[in-house]
Amino acid sequence: MDAIDRKLIDILQEDASLSYSVLGTRVGLSVSAVNDRVRKLRDQGIIKSYQIAVDPHAIGRALTAMVWLRTDPAKGNKKLVKSLIKADEVLECHHMTGRFDFLLKLRLRDTAHLESFITDTIKELGGILEVLPEIALSTAKETAFVPAQAGQD
Amino acid sequence: MDAIDRKLIDILQEDASLSYSVLGTRVGLSVSAVNDRVRKLRDQGIIKSYQIAVDPHAIGRALTAMVWLRTDPAKGNKKLVKSLIKADEVLECHHMTGRFDFLLKLRLRDTAHLESFITDTIKELGGILEVLPEIALSTAKETAFVPAQAGQD
């Protein structure tokens, strides 16, 4: 991975619909060279997938919530996590440091959906000692973009 | 937006590199019809952009951290937020309910990077009364996929 690869990654993170000819002019390479590099980045797993970014509001998931979980230290968490990440409401599930054990990022229709998810799904799992949900009033930034070039400063 | 649009959205969220002919066979439409629908979804802003998903580890940002901020209620938050979201370390910035005011999701090189970001960037902003950083030990799920079809149940 050299500077050109990193530049390609950054460009594609912003707009993956650009053609190889456009990418080529931006990084100063031919279409074939860009093709070679992008294919290698895919093969190496550095580029994991191609996706679209969807407006959550348009598909009826306007509510973002974070839910903290504290689990029973006497029990293992593997089954719990396995069940949690099956739910499409759960976008992220992180095992965290701090007073709680897990942080869930949820995308939901509304507060009623949040309530039912907590009572019907989370609390049904067992082994959970504490649930602390918090709602996003607004989101100033939400991206997955991580500059590949900034790793070099 | 009908059921076919929702199906297209879900397919493209998983793999946006599929051709219109493949999409067509999956939803039972011709290439042109798929083209028409996808273009409309783009024009309407429902499909916001095309992106690649990058392995954070490969570009030197292996550490995920969540940072809670409590701000001075006497001051406005607009400038603070505006400065925060400029930083490429900040993937997300949510205005939250609960004891804290903001939740930041950060992607960093290592704990040294986290420390410098807190001391040199966050605390320099002013108007911040409390900073509580927490680190992700592991991440069991991290996606942006929100099923468009599930909005219908």
Next chain:
DNA sequence: CCTGAAATGACACGGAT
């Protein structure tokens, strides 16, 4: 929404630096 044609892009190969 479909068919069909034209333009564009992707991709593999061979050769050169």
Next chain:
DNA sequence: ATCCGTGTCATTTCAGG
């Protein structure tokens, strides 16, 4: 080893119906 040009095929895109 990477890059470039060419050729071929797939894909996109836009008519017209």
